[in-house]
Amino acid sequence: MDLVNHLEGRLLFAVPKKGRLQQAALDLLAGSDIQFRRDHRLDIALVKNHPIALVFLPAADIPTFVGEGRVDLGITGRDQICEHEAVTPPTEDTGAEEVLDLGFGSCQLQVQVPKNGPYKEPKDLIGRNISTSFAGLSTKYFEALEAQYAGAATGDSITSKQLRTKIKYLGGSVEAACALGVADGIVDLVESGETMKAAGLEAIDTVVESKAVLIRSKHPSNPELVDKIAGRIKGVIAAQRYVTCTYNIPRKLLPTATKITPGKRAPTVTALDEPNWVAVNVMVEKVKIATVMDDLASCGAEDILVGNIANSR
Ligand SMILES: Nc1ncnc2c1ncn2[C@@H]1O[C@H](COP(=O)(O)OP(=O)(O)OP(=O)(O)O)[C@@H](O)[C@H]1O
Numbered sequence: 001m002d003l004v005n006h007l008e009g010r011l012l013f014a015v016p017k018k019g020r021l022q023q024a025a026l027d028l029l030a031g032s033d034i035q036f037r038r039d040h041r042l043d044i045a046l047v048k049n050h051p052i053a054l055v056f057l058p059a060a061d062i063p064t065f066v067g068e069g070r071v072d073l074g075i076t077g078r079d080q081i082c083e084h085e086a087v088t089p090p091t092e093d094t095g096a097e098e099v100l101d102l103g104f105g106s107c108q109l110q111v112q113v114p115k116n117g118p119y120k121e122p123k124d125l126i127g128r129n130i131s132t133s134f135a136g137l138s139t140k141y142f143e144a145l146e147a148q149y150a151g152a153a154t155g156d157s158i159t160s161k162q163l164r165t166k167i168k169y170l171g172g173s174v175e176a177a178c179a180l181g182v183a184d185g186i187v188d189l190v191e192s193g194e195t196m197k198a199a200g201l202e203a204i205d206t207v208v209e210s211k212a213v214l215i216r217s218k219h220p221s222n223p224e225l226v227d228k229i230a231g232r233i234k235g236v237i238a239a240q241r242y243v244t245c246t247y248n249i250p251r252k253l254l255p256t257a258t259k260i261t262p263g264k265r266a267p268t269v270t271a272l273d274e275p276n277w278v279a280v281n282v283m284v285e286k287v288k289i290a291t292v293m294d295d296l297a298s299c300g301a302e303d304i305l306v307g308n309i310a311n312s313r
């Protein structure tokens with residue numbers, strides 16, 4: 001089938017074609033019942049149960065396609081959106097709008113230097129060589145830094161043309177640049193810090209905090225469908241973030257228990273077939289559930305049960 005000729009009337013949804021964000025993005029689509037079959041090596045897949053086509057693109061390119069309105073929806077990292085905006089500032093009609101924080105892909109774009117080396121603070125890197133895959137953000141960062149330490153005295157702002165610090169773009173493995181003599185410092189992503197540590201580097205500043213986000217163009221082809229898909233994805237994220245907790249408790253202890261488990265909106269309280277006891281059903285954030293169970297047990301709750309949520313709306 002000639003896929004490109006089947007795109008007419010379909011909402012285009014960009015998904016990372018590889019890398020750190022891809023699997024979690026595909027899991028979100030599956031959880032939202034967006035059904036598709038991707039033919040081997042094809043970067044377009046038609047969705048069977050909605051008028052949507054998925055477009056598999058590098059995470060770094062997704063803000064361009066969405067920002068220019070060529071693609072309606074996309075999943076990428078906030079770092080990539082900031083990088084795109086550093087090079088191509090949004091206008092009234094262009095630029096991507098953030099719809100949802102997707103709760104995965106947390107990382108930080110950090111300024112890094114060799115550990116125990118001569119550079120201790122960001123200003124020590126002024127006029128030096130910096131390697132990065134985020135040339136736009138790094139240029140802006142050093143423009144601001146140079147303005148602070150040099151231009152501030154004269155009141156001048158520094159433009160990229162006057163920048164003394166040399167920003168060198170590298171496509172990957174940026175952490176090797178200092179050891180190989182290409183750079184004095186780097187601007188690269190850090191999550192666990194393992195890569196940075198293994199390369200003998202340390203972070204001296206953070207440029208951007210990032211997470212995966214759902215973005216939309218400013219004038220999508222089918223705004224209702226955009227809202228419907230965003231709603232479904234929101235439901236899947238809420239389901240991943242929360243568990244349900246049910247417990248029995250004497251009615252007189254309910255005010256204390258409600259403080260421990262206020263719920264997303266409010267707890268559901270039902271009378272038990274035993275005088276003065278009630279059953280409580282409530283959503284609790286997954287990361288807090290162990291502490292919440294301890295607190296409920298100390299408060300006098302019994303039969304505390306926890307369950308996963310398959311989906312939510
Ligand atoms: N270590 C990490 N932990 C969490 N998220 C990360 C990490 N590294 C990157 N990301 C996120 O994933 C996005 C894509 O990065 P990734 O390195 O997977 O890209 P890629 O498309 O495979 O490109 P490349 O070929 O340059 O590696 C980043 O923009 C960032 O938002």
Ligand SMILES: O=P(O)(O)OC[C@H]1O[C@H](OP(=O)(O)OP(=O)(O)O)[C@H](O)[C@@H]1O
Pocket residue numbers: 020171172173174175188189190191192193194195196
């Ligand atoms: O702090 P950590 O958990 O070690 O993760 C950080 C590393 O992850 C990313 O690279 P990736 O492995 O995606 O490959 P790349 O260097 O080719 O971009 C990033 O560029 C770092 O190198």
